[in-house]
Amino acid sequence: MMKRNFNSLIVLGLALGLSLSVVFSGFKAPGPPPAMKWTQLFNGKNLNGWEPKIRYHEFKENFGNTFRVQNGNIEVRYDQYSGKFAEQFGHLFFNKPFSHYLIGVEYRFVGEQLKDGPGWAYRNSGIMIHGQDPATMKKNQDFPNSIEVQLLGGAGNGERSTANLCTPGTQFVKDGKVIKNHCIESNSKTFNGDQWVRVEVLVLGDSLVVHYVNGEEVLRYERPQLDPIGNAAEGELLKGGSISLQSESHPIDFRKVEIINLEKYAKDPEKLKKVIAELMSEKRVAKQ
Numbered sequence: 507m508m509k510r511n512f513n514s515l516i517v518l519g520l521a522l523g524l525s526l527s528v529v530f531s532g533f534k535a536p537g538p539p540p541a542m543k544w545t546q547l548f549n550g551k552n553l554n555g556w557e558p559k560i561r562y563h564e565f566k567e568n569f570g571n572t573f574r575v576q577n578g579n580i581e582v583r584y585d586q587y588s589g590k591f592a593e594q595f596g597h598l599f600f601n602k603p604f605s606h607y608l609i610g611v612e613y614r615f616v617g618e619q620l621k622d623g624p625g626w627a628y629r630n631s632g633i634m635i636h637g638q639d640p641a642t643m644k645k646n647q648d649f650p651n652s653i654e655v656q657l658l659g660g661a662g663n664g665e666r667s668t669a670n671l672c673t674p675g676t677q678f679v680k681d682g683k684v685i686k687n688h689c690i691e692s693n694s695k696t697f698n699g700d701q702w703v704r705v706e707v708l709v710l711g712d713s714l715v716v717h718y719v720n721g722e723e724v725l726r727y728e729r730p731q732l733d734p735i736g737n738a739a740e741g742e743l744l745k746g747g748s749i750s751l752q753s754e755s756h757p758i759d760f761r762k763v764e765i766i767n768l769e770k771y772a773k774d775p776e777k778l779k780k781v782i783a784e785l786m787s788e789k790r791v792a793k794q
Contacts, residue, residue: 542785544610547600547749548763550578559640560596560753561648572753573598580760582631582753584620591620595648596753599640604765605746606772608785609633610706612762612792615659623755629659631758632672635709636730637748650750651675653730655707655717656689657758660698667694669705669717669724677741678715679729684739692717692724702761704792708782711772712743721789 547555552575563569570586573596580598584591615629637652654672671678672689679685697703706718717725732741751760766785771778 544764591755597750599750606768617757619756627754632752636744649674660696694724702792
């Protein structure tokens with residue numbers, strides 16, 4: 507009797523083991539989260555999805571063919587300006603606003619500045635984030651209300667950082683203090699000549715903005731906001747807005763404008779933190 511029961515237990519164990527192997531044969535341990543994919547805002551072929559606003563001209567009028575696509579790059583040129591810039595500052599806007607994202611832009615300065623361009627605009631351009639709707643800009647408005655990630659090229663005679671911060675119509679908080687300076691410098695190195703540079707900007711709504719140059723953090727600040735009204739210390743917080751590229755009298759090429767939209771993680775801080783850590787674990791440097 508004991509032997510028969512023992513044999514029955516063996517058979518039952520084998521059957522149970524076989525059943526479990528069938529159940530779990532298709533089970534796989536969870537792997538790492540899928541890699542985040544970049545969305546190309548510039549398709550390398552044309553300006554589809556982009557709209558210009560140039561000072562003294564109507565929205566969507568690409569005066570002087572300022573913004574064009576050649577050799578797979580967005581080229582900013584002034585050869586049809588009759589030799590005079592005349593403070594016709596321009597911006598090329600993407601046609602969709604963003605709030606939480608990581609944007610990557612690769613650029614290089616080329617050629618010579620127009621002779622009447624401002625001295626400060628020598629080898630100067632920018633990525634405008636959290637910007638106003640270009641359709642609301644006045645015809646003679648020089649810059650959109652926005653946070654400017656200022657792009658500068660070296661002048662060959664000293665240090666000149668890039669991915670700085672300028673604030674047309676805006677201000678921000680850094681180290682717990684409201685900063686009203688129009689521009690502050692990053693701690694990036696200087697990039698002379700016509701070398702390609704990659705700038706990335708992490709934008710988290712109205713909470714945090716971080717600038718990176720060739721994979722290195724160079725500046726961070728909080729609470730981007732409009733200039734205050736009256737005697738208020740702080741203005742309306744900027745939760746999102748337009749993205750645009752500048753034309754400021756010096757030729758520049760943009761070969762890549764890409765973005766990772768983080769909006770779906772905005773309400774899940776822990777998940778957002780992990781996704782950002784994964785993204786920034788890779789050091790992305792512009793290839794020459």
